[in-house]
Structure formats: structure tokens, C-alpha cells
Amino acid sequence: MFMPKKLIHLSILTCLLALLTLSTGCGSSSSSSSSISYTSRSISMSLSSASTSSLSTSSLQTQALSDYSWVLQNKGSLRVYFGDFASDGSTSGTIETASNSGYNNFSGAILDADLNVVAPIVFSTSGGIQTTGADLNGDISNLTLTLNTSTHTATATGSIDTDLSSDSTSYTRVDSSSIPVSYGNAGKGSAARTSSPGSSSLLDSDHDGLINIFDTDNDGNGKVDNADATAGAENTGFSSTIASAILFDNLKIDYTNSANYTVTNDTVLTVEFTPYDASKISSIIIYRRNSHYNDCTTTINATGFTALETYPAIGTTWTSTGYKLYKMTNLSGSTVWTVFLTPNNNSFTAGDKMLAKVTLTSGGVEYYWLNLNFKYQTIVADTTTWNHGGAGSQSNPYLILDTGGRVFSWTAPKDETGADLTGVVYSLELFYYNSAGTQVGSRQTVAVGTDIYTSSIPEATIDLFNSSSAKYIQCDLTASYPYGDNSANKIYFKRSSW
Numbered sequence: 001m002f003m004p005k006k007l008i009h010l011s012i013l014t015c016l017l018a019l020l021t022l023s024t025g026c027g028s029s030s031s032s033s034s035s036i037s038y039t040s041r042s043i044s045m046s047l048s049s050a051s052t053s054s055l056s057t058s059s060l061q062t063q064a065l066s067d068y069s070w071v072l073q074n075k076g077s078l079r080v081y082f083g084d085f086a087s088d089g090s091t092s093g094t095i096e097t098a099s100n101s102g103y104n105n106f107s108g109a110i111l112d113a114d115l116n117v118v119a120p121i122v123f124s125t126s127g128g129i130q131t132t133g134a135d136l137n138g139d140i141s142n143l144t145l146t147l148n149t150s151t152h153t154a155t156a157t158g159s160i161d162t163d164l165s166s167d168s169t170s171y172t173r174v175d176s177s178s179i180p181v182s183y184g185n186a187g188k189g190s191a192a193r194t195s196s197p198g199s200s201s202l203l204d205s206d207h208d209g210l211i212n213i214f215d216t217d218n219d220g221n222g223k224v225d226n227a228d229a230t231a232g233a234e235n236t237g238f239s240s241t242i243a244s245a246i247l248f249d250n251l252k253i254d255y256t257n258s259a260n261y262t263v264t265n266d267t268v269l270t271v272e273f274t275p276y277d278a279s280k281i282s283s284i285i286i287y288r289r290n291s292h293y294n295d296c297t298t299t300i301n302a303t304g305f306t307a308l309e310t311y312p313a314i315g316t317t318w319t320s321t322g323y324k325l326y327k328m329t330n331l332s333g334s335t336v337w338t339v340f341l342t343p344n345n346n347s348f349t350a351g352d353k354m355l356a357k358v359t360l361t362s363g364g365v366e367y368y369w370l371n372l373n374f375k376y377q378t379i380v381a382d383t384t385t386w387n388h389g390g391a392g393s394q395s396n397p398y399l400i401l402d403t404g405g406r407v408f409s410w411t412a413p414k415d416e417t418g419a420d421l422t423g424v425v426y427s428l429e430l431f432y433y434n435s436a437g438t439q440v441g442s443r444q445t446v447a448v449g450t451d452i453y454t455s456s457i458p459e460a461t462i463d464l465f466n467s468s469s470a471k472y473i474q475c476d477l478t479a480s481y482p483y484g485d486n487s488a489n490k491i492y493f494k495r496s497s498w
């Protein structure tokens with residue numbers, strides 16, 4: 001399922017960070033030309049298992065050493081380097097340092113063939129503290145990473161004392177079995193939470209053992225990263241090419257189907273890349289992915305998106321497209337590369353990753369990691385009292401009184417663990433229709449707020465398009481994060497006299 005082994009795939013960037021400043025600053029900013037001078041460092045490492053027997057009796061039993069890959073991220077540049085291990089556990093590659101503060105500091109992880117993090121790389125252990133950062137001061141020729149599949153740590157030994165010095169500001173919290181607290185919960189489980197996160201400048205901000213690009217909740221406060229406005233830029237911070245890259249999940253259901261929808265068939269997974277300059281992008285594909293995404297088929301592109309290249313028919317297997325993303329303009333007129341997917345399974349889950357390959361028109365190639373932070377296991381559930389008739393469907397809307405506003409109430413959508421999603425922004429989106437079922441007037445939005453479960457639509461809003469012969473209203477109970485990843489429950493209602 002993996003691409004050819006022994007190849008080393010590095011996130012080779014064609015531009016220096018100085019250009020990032022220019023491209024985001026939109027102008028010629030004096031820019032003091034703080035171009036950063038990188039030094040290439042060759043690294044050669046070998047992976048070994050602490051215990052062959054534990055490998056063969058654990059859930060990792062199907063893993064050969066060649067199924068694992070390594071990831072190292074530079075704390076200063078945020079550049080990400082990765083490679084595969086050969087069947088004998090060896091690997092080599094080149095990573096980069098610079099003299100700027102933090103630019104010789106790395107944290108990393110070992111991933112399995114499904115791109116799941118099996119262990120952070122631990123550079124030293126002292127007094128129960130597992131240090132997960134290190135300063136690189138030269139080439140590394142003989143680093144051994146010993147993977148302990150009981151404690152889910154990969155401990156580095158070898159030239160650690162000469163060319164690599166551990167950095168105690170980066171460490172992972174561990175549980176009573178010495179397992180990093182993020183293991184098995186994608187970094188957002190109760191064990192991974194913290195009320196005292198570390199510095200946001202750390203690659204593993206909340207010391208749970210997962211670097212931010214793989215952590216679903218960077219600050220450990222229990223709210224997924226999607227609730228943070230910068231989430232789309234989290235994996236692109238090093239890039240002068242891509243402003244935002246995000247993988248998210250939508251589940252929008254008609255109220256009348258709210259008892260019989262399935263996550264498997266009704267979820268829409270969305271991948272969206274927003275470049276700084278679309279003319280620099282040749283193509284974007286998902287180069288590797290968790291096998292839960294292998295069942296995906298393409299589904300219709302979202303409302304308001306216009307394809308700029310041929311978009312596949314609904315139901316096309318994504319694999320047959322080469323896991324391609326498509327150039328489109330989005331609602332706000334930006335050019336993006338995106339794809340809308342039906343998962344065709346309910347096994348996909350938080351932490352499932354994709355690795356995207358961006359090919360530039362210059363011929364250069366860049367890689368970006370994407371992490372699914374949560375999935376909607378349920379939609380927003382309506383708990384409004386409807387006692388004047390109707391069924392909530394388009395053909396038989398709920399009836400309401402002929403005067404007055406209307407109070408709605410609901411409960412939160414649940415995530416893949418069955419927990420209520422929090423940090424969610426709710427709104428009521430209203431669409432008005434005439435008796436022929438044609439939309440009249442303009443969409444109205446009643447803003448509700450974050451984690452608030454009731455709201456009312458004012459009388460005047462309900463009656464806003466009476467003069468346009470509005471005969472019923474579609475009300476979407478919408479729960480969303482900043483990126484359009486939302487759950488909606490579409491309910492139809494009308495005044496009794498309409």
C-alpha cells in the first residue's frame with residue numbers, strides 16, 4: 001500500500017522565507033531581506049524494535065520495519081522532512097538547519113503504514129521526563145531509534161551526545177504506563193488535555209507527544225483545532241506557496257432524513273488548498289493517505305464552487321483519479337484546489353492523515369500533511385416543540401402561528417467518540433420558497449453564537465418575503481467551525497395561513 005521504499009521524500013521548498021513575507025505582505029515591504037541561510041545536514045538513522053516478541057503480539061504485528069516512516073519538523077522554519085525505513089530499518093536523508101533562533105531544533109515522530117503516529121521520537125529520558133526536542137549541530141551518521149511498542153516511544157541513541165543535544169523545553173507528558181498521553185486519542189482525549197499548555201511556539205504545544213501538525217487539539221483545551229481561526233494555516237506555516245490547507249468533514253441532512261442518514265454515505269469530506277498565487281500551482285494530489293480514505297468516491301462540488309477543470313462524475317472512485325484535487329473558484333472568488341468525497345465507510349476517524357504533493361509550474365514539489373481533527377457522528381438534533389401540525393418536510397412543513405417569532409432549540413452534534421462537539425458556532429440559515437418551490441428573497445442568517453443551544457427567529461424575519469409570495473421557509477440548524485466544516489439539519493416550516 002506504500003509507495004516504493006527507500007526513497008526519501010523531503011519537503012523541498014523552492015523559496016526562502018523572505019519571499020513568504022513578501023507574498024503575504026502584499027507589497028514591497030522593506031523586508032530587510034532577512035533571507036535565511038540554510039545548512040543541509042545529512043542524517044542516517046536506523047529503526048529497531050525493542051522487542052520482537054512485542055512487535056509480533058501487539059496490534060502492530062503486521063508492521064515490518066519498512067512499513068514505518070519518520071517525520072522531523074524544524075521548530076524555527078516549520079519545514080517538515082520525512083522518509084521511509086528500509087526493510088533492515090535503515091534510512092537516510094537531508095534536513096536543514098539555520099543559525100536563527102530555533103532553526104536547529106527538531107521534534108518528530110514515527111508513523112506506521114497507515115500514517116498513524118506510533119511514537120514520538122524521544123531524545124532523552126530522565127526522571128520520567130521524555131524529552132522530544134533536540135538541537136542538531138552537525139551531520140548525523142549513526143542514530144538508532146529504538147521503537148518500544150509497549151510504551152509507544154522511539155528512543156534515539158547514538159551520536160546524540162555530539163551532534164544532537166536534547167532540548168528539555170520539549171517533552172511529552174506520559175501516563176502511568178509511560179505511554180505518551182496522546183497515544184490512541186489523536187491528542188484530544190481526556191488524558192491529553194491540559195489546563196496549562198506549554199508555549200505556543202513549541203512544535204508540541206501541549207506536551208502530549210504529538211507535534212501540532214498531527215495533533216487534533218494543539219493547546220489541549222478539549223476544543224479541536226478547527227475552532228481556532230488559524231487552523232487552515234497550521235500545516236502551511238513554512239510555505240510561500242500555500243496559504244491554507246485543510247481536511248474537514250460536513251454532514252448536512254434534511255430533517256425528514258434525520259432518522260435514517262448514515263455517516264458512511266452522507267458525510268462529505270473536503271480537502272481544500274488555497275495558494276497565494278494560483279498561477280504557480282501545476283497540480284495537487286494526495287500522495288499517501290490513511291487506508292480509511294481508499295474507499296472514497298467523488299461527490300458533487302459544493303454550492304457556490306465553480307470548477308475550472310473537469311470535475312469527475314459523482315461516484316467516481318477517488319483512486320481512479322489518482323487522488324486528485326481540482327482547481328475551482330470558491331464562494332469568495334478565490335482559486336482553490338479541492339475535492340468533495342463520500343467516505344463509503346464509517347471507519348475513518350480523527351487523526352486519519354493525508355500527505356499531499358503539490359507540483360509547481362516551476363517543476364518544484366512540496367509536501368503538506370493534513371489531519372482530520374474530528375468527524376460528525378451525528379448532526380445537530382432539533383428539540384424544538386412543534387405542536388401545530390406538519391412534519392418538517394418540504395412537502396409538509398411544520399406549521400407555526402400566524403403571528404410572532406419562533407423559538408428553536410437543539411442539541412450539539414456528536415463527534416466520533418460520542419462526545420458533544422464544543423467550540424461550535426451555531427446559526428440559523430433561512431431560505432424562503434414560493435408555492436412552486438422556487439427560492440425567493442435572499443438567505444437570512446440568525447447568528448446564535450458558540451455552544452448556545454436555543455435561539456428565536458423574529459417575527460419580521462419570518463415575514464420578510466411575504467410580498468414575494470414566500471410560502472414556506474427552510475431553516476438550517478447549522479453548527480460550524482471557521483472552515484465551512486459544518487453539520488446542518490434542514491427543517492421546513494410555514495405560517496398556518498400561508
Ligand SMILES: [Ca+2]
Nearest residue numbers: 187208215217
Ligand atoms: Ca493535544
Ligand SMILES: [Ca+2]
Nearest residue numbers: 204208210215
Ligand atoms: Ca501536542
Ligand SMILES: [Ca+2]
Nearest residue numbers: 212215216225
Ligand atoms: Ca493540529
Ligand SMILES: [Ca+2]
Nearest residue numbers: 217219221223
Ligand atoms: Ca484546542
